[in-house]
Amino acid sequence: MVTAFNEGIGSHRPLILESAQDIMRNTFIRHDDSVDPTGAWPAANRALLVKVRNPRPFTPSHAYVFNGNAVAGNLDIGVYGFTARTQLELLISTGATAQAGISEMQMIALTAPVQLPAGDLVLALSLANTGGRTSKRNTLAALTYYERLIGLAQRESAHPLPASISSVTAPTSGINDPPIFGVMERLF
């Protein structure tokens, strides 16, 4: 909604969708460029979902997650499209993959690339257990009031990510800040 000045001058846009993009581009939520690596996964097999806007079709080559200061078990990163307001179909995902690399950006190649359509999409990340941690943007004000305004949701029993999701629920209090993850078309 808040249109950046640069949007009006045909600026170059790398092809990337990220869970925190609404926070980064939203003047309602101040942040700095640091990350907080202490985000414990709130529940085993829970998927955190973030609605994002994709301005143009592109074919991501990799998914990524910014791991926290502990890693454990498997994770799954994917992108869903909407079939109804709260009904989703999986377009692309990594499948269950070992979380590896403490406090590192873990890149996972997508073995069967699919072109993502323009429009509203949902990024999804699920972890199989609560031992792994993820990093989040260090927002300078609690997101308690904003979590639903910026499109966060969750789904239980969602590891690995299911082919379809028939309903989602509002995020549980205490997981207001989304972990940093997404998909991108990498240059190499």
Add this chain to the structure above:
Amino acid sequence: MGYADQFAGFKADWLNSWQGMADMLGYVGTALTSNAWPAAMQNDAYISRVWNPEPFEASFAYLMNGTTPGGNIDIGVYTESGEKIIATGATAQVGANQTQFISIVKTVIPSGVLLLALAADTGGVQFMRPNVTTPSFPAGMLAAYGWAQAAASMPLPGSLPDPLIEATASVIPPMFGLIRRWP
């Protein structure tokens, strides 16, 4: 190109009463703090001029409640000329320290300049607003960034009073708006 602009899309499906202040001043990233609805504004409405870049179907109105909600409120949106598009109608303000969502008839909100409105019938009830300190919030700033006040507008009328009046200078207005909520 700023760092944030490197990301692709941006979800464009909510309006916030502080949009103008945020765009121009970057004020809103501060912590929120609870603030009382002025007794002098009982049954009046805050009006905030906002810009909607593209149409979206709103399903909820929302406001950020403070420590002691109470009474009734009404949240709505008007055209630039002051004709009501949709409003919640008088609704109990409930839920301390949380964002209260109020279902509305799904309505396509047009692009362009719009007027968000929040009316309350009880002075002293608490709302959340950015924790802006008075010295950096001089008199006249509300008017400069698109805020006004509508007298005797609870519940919100079909047409806003003409003319609107200057918003109470000593009070920092609350956060509220409309959204196409998911989930």
